[in-house]
Amino acid sequence: MKRYDRALVWFRRDLRAEDHAALSHALAEAREVYCIFVFDTEILDALERKDDRRVEFIWHSLVELKSTLRRLGGDLHVLHGRARSEVPDFARSHDVQAVYVNHDYEPIAIARDHDVAERLAAEQRVLHSFKDQVIFEKSEILNAQDSPYVVFTPYKRAWLARVGRRDSEPHPVADRAQALSPGNAPPLPDLEDIGFARTNLTNLGIPAGESGARLLFEDFLGRVSAYAERRDYPAMVGPSLLSVHLRFGTISIRELVRTAIALDADAGARAGAAVWLSELIWREFYFSILFNFPHVAGSAFRSEYDALKFENRESHFHSWCNAATGYPLVDAAMRQLNSSGYMHNRLRMLSASFLVKDLHVDWRWGERYFAQCLNDFDLAANNGGWQWCASTGCDAQPYFRIFNPVTQSRRFDPEGRFIRMQMPELAGVPEKYIHEPWKMPLDIQRSSGCLIGETYPAPVVDHAVSRKKSLAIYSAVRSQSRSRR
Ligand SMILES: Cc1cc2nc3c(=O)[nH]c(=O)nc-3n(C[C@H](O)[C@H](O)[C@H](O)COP(=O)(O)OP(=O)(O)OC[C@H]3O[C@@H](n4cnc5c(N)ncnc54)[C@H](O)[C@@H]3O)c2cc1C
Incomplete structure (x- = not known):
């Protein structure tokens, strides 16, 4: 028995249709699931350059996401406007009872989500939010005094001691996809339609979307054993180059962590994979710092x-x-x-x-x-x-x-x-x-x-x-x- 007749998944920094917490939960809990992305003018208007590579990266990733969702039997509605009103408006016009998102930890995004939740609640709709960007979030890793760690090494030790197989298990999508609402979304607006221009992203060979992330990840797996020795030399291809994909969620952190941990059994790759995992843990450490000490956005931590x-x-x-x-x-x-x-x-x-x-x-x-x-x-x-x-x-x-x-x-x-x-x-x-x-x-x-x-x-x-x-x-x-x- 499903909880809802209709639900909506609002994609933000999680532009993939695989191993996606909000999408997976929505598909399990609603009979019919819509998917949307909003080119949020509150964010776009603040960008100084109209040839911003990130907007183009998002755009290419959305083209791919839309086509993947269509292949699965659904579609992606891409809107342009203020997310805090576009989302409740879409929810109203499609009569959805619940909106599903993944947590965002930045102070401005937290305030926006709070606002959206209130607007939805005013019309008896609910916002469900899930952990997706990280393995451990908020107050999940605390020290003996129940306070957030402010030093990386003990944080990393506690993180490694806590992580188990379940923490990096994927959130399934494909086998629940029959609940996706089919077709009828208009085509994606062009970059120009939202006030932006093409950049040199494609010439630079920075591949977008889930397929781009996969390409980079597979390439990196072939050289992960040399990561520790090469990563400090900018003239070498040492690091994974996955940061932009982690930023926009075109690859799942769970997949990366699962793979890094599994590589521990591979004597050749072990040392490189351990150092790389450490970098992924630095990422979570800084998420935890920002969430628990939001004054750092604008002021010194000390x-x-x-x-x-x-x-x-x-x-x-x-x-x-x-x-x-x-x-x-x-x-x-x-x-x-x-x-x-x-x-x-x-x-x-x-x-x-x-x-x-x-x-x-x-x-x-x-x-x-x-x-x-x-x-x-x-x-x-x-x-x-x-x-x-x-x-x-x-x-x-x-x-x-x-x-x-x-x-x-x-x-x-x-x-x-x-x-x-x-x-x-x-x-x-x-x-x-x-x-x-x-x-x-x-x-x-x-x-x-x-x-x-x-x-x-x-x-x-x-x-x-x-x-x-x-x-x-x-x-x-x-x-x-x-x-x-
Ligand atoms: C001044 C300064 C500013 C930075 N700004 C950003 C930023 O805006 N966005 C960003 O993702 N990283 C930032 N970093 C961290 C780091 O430089 C980049 O994550 C890394 O260079 C990205 O390349 P990669 O994906 O090939 O990394 P890899 O070496 O392959 O590392 C794998 C992943 O781990 C994470 N990671 C690696 N190093 C760090 C780190 N020190 N802190 C947090 N996460 C890390 C990234 O998600 C990265 O993709 C900054 C570092 C410094 C010193």
Whole structure:
């Protein structure tokens, strides 16, 4: 006996028709299930660029999702408007009794869902919400004092001790699909219809949708054994490149975790899979931090660091955004971000540290810039990453540990392969100078086609001087907060 005659699944950051908690529950509990996605103008209107790769990624993923749902006997209605009114309006016009969604943990989304639930309730409809994006959420992993962990290693230990086979079991869809409501949804609006334009996403070879995620995952499984050794070198294909798929839910976290745990039995892949699983757990750690300490969206996790006196020079920020700091690996990182919407993890750490601790620009400026540019932008991971680099976060890099941009470059891009890939203006620079091109004698500058101050900028700051200044900025706050105690 089913609970409802008609239900509605509202897709958000879960754009797949496989192993989907809300869809699976709706199909089990309702006789007829509609599926919708809303291009939410509250989100879209805030995007600065109309050629935003994320909107195109979503669009391609929806084209595929619609066709998959149609194959299963259902369809996808794609709407454009304010989700908080579009969803209740659709529920009313299709006379559904319940709306099914997966939990979203971002403060703005929580408020929106609360609002939608109230509007539905006013008409005797209900909103059911499920855990889907993570293995453990909210308060599921707590320490001995029943508080959320604020240090990663014990969190990870507790996570690993708790995870069992059931936590990563799939939520079935295909064998319940007969409840999907058939056809009749209008075609998807074009990107232009919703005010957006095509980007270079397809040329970049970033595949969207469930099929794109599968392609990347299968490719990664062939090289997971080398993950631990390769993942820090941006010129190598080391990481999985799945972050944008995890962001938009075109692959299930349960499948990834299940696979990573199963690889423990494979001696060849074990070490790589364990390190990779650790990264997936970092993702959950930051979700838990954002959910339990929502003040981090906008403020330092450790509030004493809100008193940091950053210089915030516009010209410095501008040079960082535009890959013109004069430090080749930092600039190559920013070029990668600007041209593709992706940045390698090692480079996210380096470029964030450089902005805050060399250029003395508020970490929130960098966080905002990443939020505009990253295809995989996720509030929890981005905020966690920035606060880690700025030493303002939980379990962060100690403030006195400051990446040296030249040493990092020598270590992680020793021959300058990544630098040359991203920065054609440095392609002819000899290996000896690739990490510090400003040290090139003039004749070598001429012969290599790289004139410092003309075709490539001189360093905007001296790292040694900046480092000292940074230590002073952080020490001032620390002594202030000590004297207050
Ligand atoms: C300043 C800064 C900002 C960042 N902003 C984001 C962001 O907006 N969105 C985002 O998904 N990741 C962010 N990260 C984390 C990390 O850099 C990316 O997840 C990773 O580079 C994505 O590449 P991948 O999918 O190939 O990762 P893999 O190495 O294959 O890792 C697998 C998955 O684990 C997760 N993951 C890996 N590292 C981290 C981490 N440190 N924190 C949280 N999750 C992690 C991601 O979902 C990733 O897809 C940020 C890191 C820093 C230092």
